[in-house]
Amino acid sequence: MIGEISAILKQSGAVAVGFAKAAQVEECVWNSFLDWLNRRGHAGMSYMENHSTIRRDPRLLLDGAKNIISLAFPFKPAQFRKQDKGMIACYAYGLDYHDVIRKRLNRAVEEMRESFGGEYRICVDSAPIMERYWAVKAGIGEIGANGAVIVPGHGNMVFLAEIVTTLDVGHTGNPAKLDIDSRRCLNCGRCISECPASALHPDGTVESSRCLSYLTIEHRGDWREQEAIEAMNTDVGKNIIFGCDLCLRNCPLNHSIPSTTIQEFRSSKEVMELTKEKVRRMEQEDFSRIFKGSPIKRCKLNGLKRNIGENI
Ligand code: SF4
Ligand code: SF4
Structure with missing residues (x-):
């Protein structure tokens, strides 16, 4: 079933799809997150302090959740703006990823529901979930020194999204640890x-x-x-x-890496x-x-x- 689900989700534009067993976030990772909050690393983003029970255990996002599907959607533009015009982060050159990815995943989930049944909750920065952690657990990439997830062949110019589901399809993740030595970045600094x-x-x-x-x-x-x-x-x-x-x-x-093929991000x-x-x-x-x-x-x-x- 993993292969069929991956194929449906890749049709939605995802360049990487991985599956993790829904469970509590590991203690060492959770404690690092709490340390970051205590150091006020999140500055004025006080919403990061909210819903900590759910953030720690995403099974609370959906009754009967068994799997978390992690997805990456590329956004590298074909060309960057000239710096002398003023800096605009390139993820903002096209349409808003929240709307674009949700729309695409809604269609994919409909197809999955028809084929496999089950319940689904799509998260595109819309729920308290530790998306980089789940991306690593699902095996779609590893975290680099800039804190972003590196997806093999697609670098770290990717948007992450998750689907929490009641389907129980096993997992594809590797047991990569989140400590700095296990990252596949070049450590070039x-x-x-x-x-x-x-x-x-x-x-x-x-x-x-x-x-x-x-x-x-x-x-x-x-x-x-x-x-x-x-x-x-x-x-x-x-x-x-x-x-x-x-x-x-x-x-x-x-x-x-290639520039994005997702039309709306052009x-x-x-x-x-x-x-x-x-x-x-x-x-x-x-x-x-x-x-x-x-x-x-x-x-x-x-x-x-x-x-x-x-x-x-
Ligand atoms: S962390 Fe990245 S986005 Fe933030 S100021 Fe530094 S280079 Fe810019
Ligand atoms: S490869 Fe270099 S620039 Fe990229 S995340 Fe790793 S240390 Fe940073």
Whole structure:
């Protein structure tokens, strides 16, 4: 059954599909996550503190859950924007992955339900689940020094999603440990040295309060904390329109991988041609039109103007 399910899910655009037995997250991994929370690694993302019982045990997401299917969807663009136009994280060149992947997986799950029965819960950043842990458990990749999951042949420019299911199909995962020595990254250190804000730690954790992606996408309002001000005052910080992905862009594992074949993730012309000047002059009506269905709508027009240093 694993082969048939994988084939259906690969038709939805997933480049890697793996199966893990649904169970409690291992204690050492859970404790590392709690340490990160205690160090305020999540900065203002207080939702990371919520639903810890479910996050620890994803069987609570669905009655009778037996398996967690982990999936990876590639998003590497055919071309990156020119840096002098202002930085936009490349995952945001196309349509919002939450909507795109959910829509694709809804269709796949319908087919699986008809063929195999069972119940399914699709998670695309929409439930408290430790997605990188489950990706490793399901054997679709390993965690690199930049904290992202490396999928063999597809680097770490991938979106992860999960399907929790009552189907009991066994598992495909390897017993890779999550400690740093078992990672299949090259340990070249480029992700850490190229991070303009020193937000990445050698243990693969991110200090969100320094991370330019967090500060320009998730954070609301002005940057008041010292580390945020320092990060935003770096050359890269001053050049950002939306997000940062230098820890991915500089990873050699992403240099020779193919660009995404998922149509909806192909770069939008308007995002590729967006400049700070256009943001400066942008009215709400233009913003709503240009970023309809785009992840950039998440930070709202106010956030985009704040990112480029425009007083609003
Ligand atoms: S997204 Fe940018 S600032 Fe954040 S960890 Fe990666 S390189 Fe550093
Ligand atoms: S940049 Fe180097 S150290 Fe960092 S994840 Fe990629 S291969 Fe690993």
